[in-house]
Amino acid sequence: MxxxxxxxxxxxxxxxxxxxxxxxxxxxxxxxxxxxxxxxxxxLSCIVKAVPGVSSDNQQEEPTHEVLQALDSLRVGKDSSGLKEMTADLKRFTELCLLGFAQRYLAAQKGAYPVILSYCKKSVEEQEAVLTALSVLAALTDGQPDLLDAEGKQYLLNVLKNYKADSSVMRAAICTVRHCCLKHEQNRQDLVKGGILPLLTGAITQHSGSAELVKEASAALRFMTFDDDVRVTFGQAHEHAKLIVLEHNGLKILIDAAKTHLDNTSVLSELCATLSRLAVRNEFCQDICDLGGLKLIMTLLADSYEIPELVRQVLSAIRAVAGNDDVKDAVVDAGGVELIVIAMNKHISNSAVCEHGCACLSVLALRKPNNCKVIMENGGALAAVQAMKTHKDSLNVQKQACMLMRNLVARMSNLSQAILEMGAEDLITQALKTHQDCDDVGKAALRDLGCQVELRELWTGKHGSLTN
CATH class of the missing domain: 1.10.286 (GTP Cyclohydrolase I; Chain A, domain 1)
Known part of the structure; x- marks a missing residue:
């Protein structure tokens, strides 16, 4: 409730x-x-938990919150002062918005967006001013994508077109785009129609040496492939992913960017996350492999297996590209199973790594008996069992581990006994009791392992008619 x-x-x-x-x-x-x-x-998540105060300029005013005092100053100076005179006030308002969502929400409720957009439009001719104004807009729209209107969208597109050479301005504008596309399908669709995708891929190419801009633009591309707006029945996530790959050469651009930033964990993590969102078709998975993306991903896993966040994103990328059966074999042939198991064992206390590790192995095992043998020989099933023991309260770990065990024995029933001897049956049974959402996959795993399981037949289509 x-x-x-x-x-x-x-x-x-x-x-x-x-x-x-x-x-x-x-x-x-x-x-x-x-x-x-x-x-x-x-x-109280939208409530500023502070005692209202009075402005030092006017002690006669009613007490109000600092963010609203700063907004009032901007409102007063909007038409009467030049941009340079208002720079300090804009920066102060930005700082207050960055304190938390409650401050941003309160400011928006009191009409901050049109005030800030007016400053943005006035600043378009001057680099320093546009950067200051964009920083305010990025801060205000964080968590509030509904604020962006048609005028704001056109402003962002114009800035990205006119300031292509300026990495600082581009980064601030792309950050705003990212904030306005999270959980907002209409903003995504409108910006894509307005030409945002080539601007984002172009920014990565033109500023390939700027780690922060590459990271920001990659994240914005990834957000274009989300389907996270509960108000929309059918989004364009798949279509946007296809456009990025087919019309804007997204896969090659991202992989080339990763090769440029091999020493930057946060950039590599973001690029892997974006690649995994673009592997939506069989041929795209193969393209990632052919472009050297799989080799790069495997190298990252081998060289950076001690960094849990990067490992999580690398595993997610492997899972995505291994949707292609040929890529499954390429991963296994490259020693991927051994690396995945090493990573899982290294970070066995990290539920996210365990979840993605089990999911990765599960995909590699699907319809591939030879891969199942390799997974067993390299301790993959044992790592999954250990993950289930360590993360009994994690639904996702339990589900992915059950799926892995099912895929291992679906076409290789001779592996069942070894898995059962690890204690799999008791762990799956416990998962069924603890997590209702484990019901289908857990019972399927028990069934394929040859265990006793009660499978309920929900409806047979018999016993009665829909009409009298």
Missing amino acids: EKRRITQETFDAAVKENMDEFEMDPDEALKEAVEQFESQGVN
């Missing part, structure tokens, strides 16, 4: 009442208000 929400004014009134009626000091009044509302099941 969704928690109740209150307005900032209601919260502030409660704090004020605690101070006036019960003579509490500000910190005590604030703490009491938070505890009071949380005990009533109120969601």
Whole structure:
């Protein structure tokens, strides 16, 4: 059940009442208000938990929050002052927005977006001013993609077209694009129609030496392939991935960028994550392999297996490209199974690595009896069993481990006894009791392992008619 929400004014009134009626000091009044509302099941994630103050410029004003004081200064200076005079105020507002979502949300509720967009439009001719204004827009839209309107979209596209040579401006603009495309399908579609994809791939090519810009642009491309807007029944995630690959040479651009930043873990991690989102068709998986992407990914896993975040993204990329049966064999032939098991054993306490490791091995085993033998010989099943023991509360680890065991024995029933001797049956049974969502995959694994399992027939199509 969704928690109740209150307005900032209601919260502030409660704090004020605690101070006036019960003579509490500000910190005590604030703490009491938070505890009071949380005990009533109120969601305070959008509430600025601070005592309103008065501006040092005007002690006669009603107390208000700092972010709103800064917004008022920007509103007053919007038409009366030049951009240079307002730079300090813009930077102050940015800092306050970066304090947390509650500050950004409150500012947006009080009309911040049109004020900031007006500064953005006034700044387009000057590099330093446009960078300052974009930084404000990026901060304000973080977590609030609904703010972006048609005028804002066109502004971002124009900046990306007109400032291609300036990596700092490009990075700030792309950051704003990324914020506005998370959980917002319409923004994604509108920006793609407006020509955002070649601007993003072009930025990676033109500024291949800028680690931060490459990382930002790669993330923005990845966000274009999301299907995360619950308000939309059918998105364009698959179509956008195809456009990036087929029309904008995305695979080669990303792989070349990775080769340029082999010493930068965070950039490599982001590039791997984006590649995995683009491996949506059999031929794309093969293209990644042919372009040297698989060799690069395997090298990363071998050289950086001690870095859990990079390992997680590399495993995700391997899992994605191994959707192609020929690539499955290439991964196994390159020693991929051994590397995956080493990584899992190294980071056995990390549930994300264990989940992706099991998923990777599961994909490699699917329809491939020879690969199943290699996985068993290299301790893949044992690593999955250990992962299940270590992460009993993780649904995803349990599901992926069950899927791996099922795929191992589906065409190689002679492997069942060895897996059962590792204690798999008890672990799967426990997963079924603990996680309802494990029901289908867990029972399928038990069945294929040759264990006793009750399979319910939900509907047979008999016993009665739909009509009287």
